[in-house]
Amino acid sequence: MSIVWSAEARKALRSIRKFIAEDSEFFAARMVTRIIERVERAAVAPTQGHPTHEYPEETLKEVHESPYRIIYTFTEAEFRVVTIVHFKQQLPKKVLSVSRE
Numbered sequence: 001m002s003i004v005w006s007a008e009a010r011k012a013l014r015s016i017r018k019f020i021a022e023d024s025e026f027f028a029a030r031m032v033t034r035i036i037e038r039v040e041r042a043a044v045a046p047t048q049g050h051p052t053h054e055y056p057e058e059t060l061k062e063v064h065e066s067p068y069r070i071i072y073t074f075t076e077a078e079f080r081v082v083t084i085v086h087f088k089q090q091l092p093k094k095v096l097s098v099s100r101e
Contacts, residue, residue, distance in 0.1 A: 001079050009081040012031050016068065016084065035084060038065040042072065043079035054091045 005013075013032060021028035042049060042063045049061035052071060060082060062069045071082045071091060083093055 001077060003039060003044055003079055004080045006082055008083045021036040030061050039064060039070060040083055046074040046079055052091055
């Protein structure tokens, strides 16, 4: 299964790194690595994630790498990372259109 990062997900990952790097480059790199590794583990067993709280009727699922929610969708051939949001953030409706691209 191939892993595809949407433009939104890449942007979110860069923003996370930039925010954490304001205090520590080391911890910024570490968090990005943890998120990427979590995505790779989720792609092996994508059905293990759970439906998003805000939109349970959608095909979106999520897994966690504290303090972040990794939002994704998948097919038999592709694992698509839609976005990454902090636990304190609500999942914006705009990512639903991203998941269908």
